Amino acid sequence: MTEWDSEDVLVTGGASxxxxxLVEDLVDHGANVRVADDFSSGEMENLTAVRDEIEILDGNLKHWGFADEATEGIDTVFxxxxxHGGRGYIxxxxxxxATNMTLDNIVYEAAAKNGVDRISFASSACTYPTDIQKEKRRLREDMVSFDERGGAYADEVYGWAKLMGERSLQAYQEQYDIDASIVRxxxxxxxxxxxxxxxxxxxxxxxxxQDPFQIWGDGEQTxxxxxxxxxxxxxxxxAENVTDGTPVNAGISRYVTMNKAVEYIFDYLDWEPDEINYMTDKPEGVRHRAADTTRAEELLGWEPQYTVEEGIRKTLDWYLDARDREYVQKNLETLLHER
Structure with missing residues (x-):
């Protein structure tokens, strides 16, 4: 198990x-953290709690010079x-x-040039074949394969880009002997x-x-x-336990419908609309998605600590504190569609 005390760490997209x-977690564990972000979706405000304890670089990692600067003197890259964005955005x-494929390889190449010891890649459940998510079937990492014909069938361009990010990192691990880990x-x-x-x-x-309250799809997708x-x-x-680029799921194994998630929110706010408008013409993604976490338990000793109910309460507490109701009412459509 790696100790992070005095480890020089880069978190790309660290203001997201x-x-x-992740930056807060690493600072808590003693790491020296550098953040590289172009602030296209990340916000400086997100780093308020640790602002005085980290280094922040503002720039575009698709530019080689900035990626080189960001990875110089770094032990581990996260x-x-x-x-990226929600279903509507992707x-x-x-x-x-699609530009993520360029971004990933520039970061990997710069890291390799600068002698980085370890790279941990944030991948996505969108790497999984869409056709096996029509029924409730928990997704295992081996349901994606680069070795079998037809072994990959990712979810939209975003999913394909993440899958190529995985394969590229494995290639850098093979060629440069960089420790590599992948979390879906x-x-x-x-x-x-x-x-x-x-x-x-x-x-x-x-x-x-909002009343009628809008839910994309029929609300029974999970x-x-x-x-x-x-x-x-x-x-x-x-990052502490995997070195060979073996992908690991990070997700819960419970299927939660959109309707159930909305019910938890209504209950906590003690409010509900008179009518719900199910917008079946909108993108809703795959029908069912949940993770098989066996590999995470075996390789990482990891399992989720937060229930959905607890997590929604914590998130709602933050949202009510962070957002003014009148502002949200006036800007709702913009907020829902711009990342």
């Missing part, structure tokens, strides 16, 4: 929702930077998502997430008292909503 939580902006993140949510993702979108709509602190712990554990 997940990245900022690579979270990506062009459906509408496939070319933006499943439906993360929590404080600092924006309103383009389902849980916080539901919170925004309920906070604004996700394994996983609290952000469980995700960041899995990323850290993977």
């Amino acid at each position: 929702f997940i990245g900022s939580h 690579h979270l930077a990506a062009d 459906s509408q902006y496939p070319a933006n998502c 993140i499943f439906t993360a949510y929590g404080p600092r997430e924006n309103e383009t993702h389902a849980i916080v979108a539901f919170m925004a709509k309920a906070y604004a008292k 996700r394994n909503f996983t609290y952000v602190k469980d995700i960041t712990r899995a990323i850290r554990f993977a």
Whole structure:
């Protein structure tokens, strides 16, 4: 088990929702943390708690010079930077998502040139074949294969880009002997997430008292909503325990319908709409998604610590404190569609 005390660590995308939580975790464990972010979706405010304890570089990691600067003198790279958003975003902006393939390889190449010891890549459940998610079938890491014909069938361009990010990192591990770990993140949510993702979108709509309340699809599609602190712990554990680029799931094994998630939010806010409008013409993604966490338990000693109910309460507490109701009401459509 690696001690992070005095380890020089780079978190790309460190001002983002997940990245900022990881930065806090690493600082708590004694690491010297550098953040590289272009602040296209990340916010400086997300780093307020640790601002005086970290180094922050503002720039675009698709530019070789900046990637070189960011990785110089670094022991471990946590690579979270990506062009991404919720289901609506990845459906509408496939070319933006495709640029992640360039971003990933520039970061890996710069890291290799600068003698980085270890790279941990934040991948996604979108790497899994979409056709096996029509029924409730927990996703195992070996359901994606680069060795079998037809072994990959990712979810939209974003999923393919993440899958190529995995394969590229494995190639760098093979050629440069860099320790590599990959974490497939499943439906993360929590404080600092924006309103383009389902849980916080539901919170925004309920906070604004949207009525009829809009749910994309019929509300019976499921996700394994996983609290952000469980995700960041899995990323850290993977870097500590995996060196050969073996992918590991970070998600809960429970199927939670959109309707159930909304019910938890209504209950906590003590409010519900008179009518729900199920928008079946909107993108809703795969039908069912939950993680098989056997490999994470075996390789990392990891399992989720937060229930969905507890995580939603914590996230709602943050949202109500962070957002003004009148502002959300006036800007709801913009918040829901711009990352």
